[in-house]
Structures are given as C-alpha cells and as structure tokens.
Amino acid sequence: MSINVLKAGLQTTIQDSGREGFREYGIASNGALDEYSQRMANWLVGKSAGETTLEITQIGPTLEFEADMTIGVTGANFEILVNDQPQTTNKTLQLKAGDVVKFGKLYSGARAYLAFSGQLTTDTIMGSQSTNLLAGFGGNRGLALKDGDRLNVVSEIFNQTRQIPEALQQEHHHNLQQHHLIVRFTQGREFDLLSDESRNVFLQTNYQVSSSSSRMAVTLEGENLALGDDLSMTTVPIVAGTVQLPSHGQPIITLADGQTTGGYPRIGQVISADLSLLAQLKPNDSVSFYPATIAQAHKALMQKEQYLKTLLTE
Amino acid sequence: MSQPELFINSDNSIIIEFDDAISLKLTRYILGVKLSIEKAKLEGFVEAVPAYDSLLILFDAETFHPERHWQQLHSIVKTAQPIDNRDSQRYVIPVCYDLEVAPDLPFVADHAGLTTDDVIQLHSEQDYPVYMLGFLPGFLYLGELKSQLHCPRRSAPRAKIEAGSVAIGGSQTGIYPIDSPGGWHIIGKTPMKMLDVSASNPAIAKPLDIITFKPIGLEEFKQYEH
Numbered sequence: 001m002s003i004n005v006l007k008a009g010l011q012t013t014i015q016d017s018g019r020e021g022f023r024e025y026g027i028a029s030n031g032a033l034d035e036y037s038q039r040m041a042n043w044l045v046g047k048s049a050g051e052t053t054l055e056i057t058q059i060g061p062t063l064e065f066e067a068d069m070t071i072g073v074t075g076a077n078f079e080i081l082v083n084d085q086p087q088t089t090n091k092t093l094q095l096k097a098g099d100v101v102k103f104g105k106l107y108s109g110a111r112a113y114l115a116f117s118g119q120l121t122t123d124t125i126m127g128s129q130s131t132n133l134l135a136g137f138g139g140n141r142g143l144a145l146k147d148g149d150r151l152n153v154v155s156e157i158f159n160q161t162r163q164i165p166e167a168l169q170q171e172h173h174h175n176l177q178q179h180h181l182i183v184r185f186t187q188g189r190e191f192d193l194l195s196d197e198s199r200n201v202f203l204q205t206n207y208q209v210s211s212s213s214s215r216m217a218v219t220l221e222g223e224n225l226a227l228g229d230d231l232s233m234t235t236v237p238i239v240a241g242t243v244q245l246p247s248h249g250q251p252i253i254t255l256a257d258g259q260t261t262g263g264y265p266r267i268g269q270v271i272s273a274d275l276s277l278l279a280q281l282k283p284n285d286s287v288s289f290y291p292a293t294i295a296q297a298h299k300a301l302m303q304k305e306q307y308l309k310t311l312l313t314e
Numbered sequence: 315m316s317q318p319e320l321f322i323n324s325d326n327s328i329i330i331e332f333d334d335a336i337s338l339k340l341t342r343y344i345l346g347v348k349l350s351i352e353k354a355k356l357e358g359f360v361e362a363v364p365a366y367d368s369l370l371i372l373f374d375a376e377t378f379h380p381e382r383h384w385q386q387l388h389s390i391v392k393t394a395q396p397i398d399n400r401d402s403q404r405y406v407i408p409v410c411y412d413l414e415v416a417p418d419l420p421f422v423a424d425h426a427g428l429t430t431d432d433v434i435q436l437h438s439e440q441d442y443p444v445y446m447l448g449f450l451p452g453f454l455y456l457g458e459l460k461s462q463l464h465c466p467r468r469s470a471p472r473a474k475i476e477a478g479s480v481a482i483g484g485s486q487t488g489i490y491p492i493d494s495p496g497g498w499h500i501i502g503k504t505p506m507k508m509l510d511v512s513a514s515n516p517a518i519a520k521p522l523d524i525i526t527f528k529p530i531g532l533e534e535f536k537q538y539e540h
Contacts, residue, residue: 020360021360021361022361022516023361023363023370023372024361024362024364024447025451025452025515025516025517026447026448026449026450026451026452026453026517027451027452027516125511125512126511126516132451134450134451134492135450135451135452135492135509136492137511138511186324186325189321189323234365234366234367234368235365235366235446235449235455236329236365236368236370237329237365237368237369237370239323239327239370239372241324242324259448259449259450260363260447260448260449261363261365261446261448261449269323269324271325272324272325272326272375294322294324294325294380297325298375298378298380301325301375301376302376
C-alpha cells in the first residue's frame with residue numbers, strides 16, 4: 001500500500017534519527033531536527049524514538065492513506081483535518097483506507113512530525129532512511145516530497161490510543177508560542193577571543209532568525225560581533241549546535257544537515273538538551289543565548305530524558 | 315611531533331588539537347591517533363573526525379563523561395603512533411579544461427600572467443595529497459597548489475557550481491562532488507562521480523591518498539558522460 005502525496009507542503013522530508021560514522025567523509029548526520037517531538041510522535045503509534053517519520057515544515061502536506069493506518073502528529077502546532085474533520089492533535093489517530101489527512105493552519109512552531117504505524121520500504125543508505133537534501137540521497141530518493149509522490153509502506157495497525165500528557169503538551173506549546181526562544185550554550189573554543197564588548201552583546205542580543213535558515217543552519221541577524229584580534233583559523237570539525245562567527249559578524253548555528261567542518265571561530269555550542277528547540281524557529285522569530293557549563297548541559301539532558309521516560313510510558 | 319592538547323568541545327565531544335604545522339607527517343599522526351581511539355571502543359563513542367590539525371571525538375551525549383573520557387583519550391593519545399602510507403592509493407582524475415566547461419580558466423590565466431595552456435600544464439603536472447574531507451559530502455581537501463596558480467576567490471560567489479567542477483580558490487584546488495554554491499574559479503570539469511552513496515567509503519579517496527589530474531578533450535569528456 002502507499003501513502004499518496006496529494007500536496008507536498010513547503011518541505012516535507014523523510015527523517016529518522018540520522019546516520020552516524022560518515023562525518024569523516026563530509027556527510028552530516030541528517031535526521032529529525034526536533035528529536036523530542038519525533039520521539040513523541042513515534043510513541044503515539046507504538047514505535048521507538050528515532051524511527052522513520054515525516055518532518056513537516058511550516059506549510060504541511062495533504063496525504064491520502066490507501067490502507068488502514070495509525071498515525072501520530074506532534075511538534076509544531078498545526079490544524080489537522082481528516083476528511084475535512086478537525087482532529088485533536090498530540091493523540092493517536094486511527095485512519096481508514098482512503099482517509100485524507102490535511103495539515104491546515106500553523107498555529108505555532110515550525111516543524112511537525114508525522115509518525116505512522118507501518119514500515120516505509122525506502123532504501124536505507126549509510127544506516128539511515130533520513131533524507132540528505134544536500135547530496136540528494138536517502139528517504140524519498142534524496143528529495144523533499146513532491147505533489148503526486150507515492151510512499152510505499154508495509155501496512156500495520158497500532159491498536160492503542162495514546163495521548164501526549166497535558167503537562168508535556170503545555171510546556172511544549174508555551175515554548176512555541178513565544179516566538180522567542182532562549183537556548184543554553186557552552187563556550188566554544190574561540191569564545192575567549194570575542195572582544196569584551198562582543199561577549200556582552202552576544203549574551204544580551206535577541207537575534208532575529210533570518211529567512212535563509214534551513215536544515216543546514218539557523219542564520220541570525222543582530223548586532224555585529226567582533227573578535228578582539230584577527231585570527232587565522234584552519235578548517236576544523238564542527239557538529240550540530242556549533243555557533244560560528246563568520247567575518248560579517250552575525251552568528252550561525254549548525255544543524256543536523258550542516259557542514260561537517262568549518263573555518264569560522266566557534267564562539268559557542270548549543271547544549272544537546274536545547275538542540276530540538278532550534279527546529280521550531282521560523283524566520284522573524286528570535287533567539288537569545290544563555291550560558292551553561294558542561295555539567296549543567298549534561299544535567300539538563302538527563303532531566304529531560306527522565307521527564308520523558310516518566311511521562312511516555314507504555 | 316609535539317604532544318597534542320585535549321579540550322572539552324561540547325556536551326558530547328572532545329577535540330584534540332595538534333600544535334605542529336600542517337604536513338602529511340602530521341596527518342599520518344592524526345590518523346594514527348584516530349585509529350587507536352576507534353580500536354579502544356570507549357563507552358558512548360560515536361565517531362572520530364580528522365581535520366588538518368585537529369581531531370574531533372564525538373560521543374553519545376547521554377553517556378558522555380567529560381573527565382573520564384578526557385582521561386581515557388589522553389592516555390590513548392600518549393602512546394598512539396602515526397599510521398604508515400601503505401594503504402595510500404593514487405587516483406587519476408580525468409579533467410576537461412575546455413572553455414565550454416571551464417568558464418574561469420581565462421581569468422585565472424590572466425591573473426597569473428600565463429596562457430591557459432600554462433595553467434592546464436601547471437595544474438595537471440602536480441601530485442595532490444588528500445589531507446582531509448569536509449565542507450561538502452565527499453569534498454577532498456588537497457595539498458597546496460603551485461604558487462603561480464593562487465587566485466583570490468570570486469567577489470560574487472556563484473549560486474550553483476555543478477558537480478564535477480574543478481576549481482581554484484586562494485591557494486587551494488578542489489573538485490565539487492555535488493552541485494553547490496561557491497566562490498571558487500571553475501577551471502575544468504571531471505566526468506567522474508566523486509560520491510558513491512552506496513559504498514562504505516562514499517568519497518572517491520581518503521586522507522593520504524594522492525590525486526592527479528589528467529587533461530582530456532571535450533569529445534572524451536562528453537563520451538564519459540554517457
């Protein structure tokens with residue numbers, strides 16, 4: 001059976017938890033930008049964190065399901081219609097053969113995740129079904145979905161009905177409705193080279209998210225930052241969350257599709273627990289940086305993990 | 315080689331920085347350190363990413379213990395040995411330098427005060443060792459270009475440079491493995507695929523391999539393409 005893409009939306013891609021072990025060949029991890037939302041969507045259909053989902057960006061798709069299927073949608077807060085009837089989101093939805101799921105208005109956030117009970121039969125490349133848009137491989141032949149695409153799925157049903165606990169939903173929605181996010185960062189290797197003034201500016205600026213942001217990077221606009229002294233840097237490995245400062249003085253944050261190496265000063269590193277938040281930023285939202293230590297970063301991650309484990313029970 | 319230094323790079327990585335000047339000898343040492351770390355199978359280890367004078371060690375964030383992992387890596391680094399060149403291979407990349415696929419060749423020649431034939435000769439008579447990969451999937455960072463061919467990047471980058479384009483930027487030359495925006499000068503094009511996503515090494519070469527460019531005519535280039 002297949003999922004028929006009646007309308008593809010702005011950028012709908014197939015993403016799992018991503019690939020590991022290929023950065024040395026210049027290939028980033030790819031995978032869901034908001035792992036937490038993806039995990040919750042998978043939980044709604046009885047799947048493990050990191051299993052293959054659709055990542056839906058700002059304008060959602062319209063999808064027709066050829067067979068009975070269980071789906072779950074979380075992340076950005078969209079109006080969801082099944083055969084034109086509004087649905088409660090963050091809850092398991094049982095679809096009948098022929099049902100049409102339409103993503104309507106986007107209320108908050110930028111990226112939603114649609115998990116489904118069936119198994120997608122697309123190729124696994126470098127250990128993952130995730131779409132690498134840059135090099136054009138993985139997922140839907142390396143591309144975002146297009147109108148008229150058909151995704152082959154082995155049909156399966158998940159018989160339970162689950163709902164994301166209210167506390168988790170509220171926390172998530174509170175974050176998304178602000179249009180401003182605070183992300184915690186640890187100091188990058190070149191943080192100390194920022195001029196004293198620039199260090200303060202970095203901590204105090206509400207950076208605007210630029211429209212050139214993508215799955216590769218969040219590009220920011222705000223007051224210019226400068227290094228105290230000129231620095232000649234060699235190309236170094238970077239990871240998701242690395243905040244670099246190009247010569248134009250506006251920071252960029254690397255995401256899951258970002259380059260594996262960079263040549264700009266690394267002023268910060270967004271902590272792992274807050275990486276998912278970056279996925280929910282839209283152009284003209286704003287973001288500010290709050291300092292954390294490595295120990296605090298680790299603690300935040302453990303707390304988040306523990307919290308999810310407690311709430312998302314079988 | 316001087317003793318490298320280890321720094322906590324993030325809440326899931328440690329970066330090893332090597333103080334020595336960039337050289338193939340240093341690359342052999344970095345790859346030796348990388349191999350020793352991979353063999354150690356440390357808890358939570360994900361992957362090691364080598365660069366010119368650094369090596370990033372990425373861990374699973376949940377099981378990352380900065381102090382313990384720092385200590386473990388520190389002792390591995392102390393005894394690591396450079397790898398030898400035995401596995402190094404030579405790859406000959408056919409390149410068409412015809413103006414039809416080399417729009418910036420005249421500019422580079424003008425800038426160098428040479429003829430386009432001189433540029434082709436200089437560009438293709440040299441061995442280029444691979445130092446590292448990065449920037450784009452399968453992009454090889456190659457050893458330095460002959461100084462006559464150094465050429466500052468274009469002031470306005472192109473929105474799209476096609477896969478296979480051979481280009482010069484500053485003191486470097488490289489092959490674009492995929493379509494990409496870029497500010498380098500395009501001086502030729504190879505019909506060879508630089509990225510094979512189904513291979514265990516998806517790139518055409520690995521660090522310490524040697525790349526040479528072999529000029530081919532437009533006819534041959536077009537035949538390859540089919």
